[in-house]
Amino acid sequence: MKHTQISLLVGTIVLSASTAALAQSSVTLSGMIDAGVTYVNNQHGGATMLFDSGIFAPNLLTFKGTEDLGGGDRALFELTSQFDLGSGAAIPGAAQIFNRTALVGFSNDHFGTVTVGNQYDFMFESLTLGLFDGAFLAGGIYDFRQGPFAALGVPNNPSGSFDFDRMGGATRVSNSVKYRSPEISGLQFGALYGFGGVAGSISADSTMSFGLNYANGALALGAAYIEEKYPQLDNGNAGIRSFGLGAHYQFGNVLAMLLYTNTRNTANGARINVYKTGAQWDIAGPWSAGLDYTFMQGNEALDNNRAHQVSGALQFHLSKRTFLYVELIYQRASGDGAVTQAWINGNRSITHTLT
Numbered sequence: 257m258k259h260t261q262i263s264l265l266v267g268t269i270v271l272s273a274s275t276a277a278l279a280q281s282s283v284t285l286s287g288m289i290d291a292g293v294t295y296v297n298n299q300h301g302g303a304t305m306l307f308d309s310g311i312f313a314p315n316l317l318t319f320k321g322t323e324d325l326g327g328g329d330r331a332l333f334e335l336t337s338q339f340d341l342g343s344g345a346a347i348p349g350a351a352q353i354f355n356r357t358a359l360v361g362f363s364n365d366h367f368g369t370v371t372v373g374n375q376y377d378f379m380f381e382s383l384t385l386g387l388f389d390g391a392f393l394a395g396g397i398y399d400f401r402q403g404p405f406a407a408l409g410v411p412n413n414p415s416g417s418f419d420f421d422r423m424g425g426a427t428r429v430s431n432s433v434k435y436r437s438p439e440i441s442g443l444q445f446g447a448l449y450g451f452g453g454v455a456g457s458i459s460a461d462s463t464m465s466f467g468l469n470y471a472n473g474a475l476a477l478g479a480a481y482i483e484e485k486y487p488q489l490d491n492g493n494a495g496i497r498s499f500g501l502g503a504h505y506q507f508g509n510v511l512a513m514l515l516y517t518n519t520r521n522t523a524n525g526a527r528i529n530v531y532k533t534g535a536q537w538d539i540a541g542p543w544s545a546g547l548d549y550t551f552m553q554g555n556e557a558l559d560n561n562r563a564h565q566v567s568g569a570l571q572f573h574l575s576k577r578t579f580l581y582v583e584l585i586y587q588r589a590s591g592d593g594a595v596t597q598a599w600i601n602g603n604r605s606i607t608h609t610l611t
Contacts, residue, residue, distance in 0.1 A: 378467025388502025
């Protein structure tokens with residue numbers, strides 16, 4: 257059983273920032289705004305056009321503050337809200353205005369940074385922000401992972417597999433403590449622990465994440481791990497575990513990337529391997545382009561479902577913070593089960609039953 261889904265998005269993204277400083281303290285207001293028009297060739301069997309926002313990058317409003325305490329010490333905070341540009345509504349809801357990030361911390365030039373609150377894990381920070389995943393360069397949220405893997409069964413997930421390897425940053429870790437080391441000869445590492453808050457069991461409903469980055473000239477390497485336990489899985493003692501390895505190399509004006517991720521539901525044994533390669537090319541003047549290829553492969557618990565996905569984007573930069581773009585995403589899915597889905601992040605599923 258095979259079928260395909262294609263998404264084409266034409267849009268614009270604007271990034272802006274302004275800073276106000278008083279004495280040795282500063283507060284920065286920054287944000288990102290992205291909107292466009294998407295054409296989908298096969299959504300529940302029919303074509304559609306729709307207004308889309310937050311695809312190439314999420315629509316965000318961020319407040320950051322630092323206070324210089326002297327001797328290389330700083331206090332800091334960060335609050336980030338995500339919103340839908342089409343309606344102006346907060347995402348995921350009005351009662352969760354700073355659901356994206358809400359943290360406070362302490363930084364030292366020699367010993368690193370400790371933060372507490374609601375914050376990103378290292379799959380996103382070490383690998384995605386480290387530019388080992390070309391999705392933000394060639395497709396945005398459309399190019400992160402979903403595919404025909406709803407049976408993976410990620411709790412509290414709109415489809416059971418949306419951003420399943422957490423590279424898109426769609427999920428943060430609440431009630432967490434995070435440490436990031438300073439850079440030492442090109443090496444940087446970090447660890448995060450999210451408290452489950454279950455009486456009598458420290459590990460239940462908890463989250464652990466680790467990250468490692470190394471850079472030397474044109475070469476960079478990254479690795480990350482996360483396991484988040486959910487109360488719906490084995491009474492909080494099982495969860496979704498992901499790890500990833502990435503590399504990129506700068507060939508002149510071309511950045512080439514390789515990425516592998518592995519995601520497993522420790523309760524039902526469902527597992528997905530992701531193999532990805534891509535490149536970002538600064539063509540000339542205001543033009544740049546990105547191209548990504550992804551192969552996603554599920555195991556027997558997922559009916560050996562698999563998907564090939566190709567994404568490409570062409571960008572025209574009006575300034576350092578504003579650019580226009582057009583992107584194309586194609587996915588072809590197949591598997592051994594009676595039902596197979598081609599499912600691109602940000603689009604509803606297309607389901608066909610084998611007859």
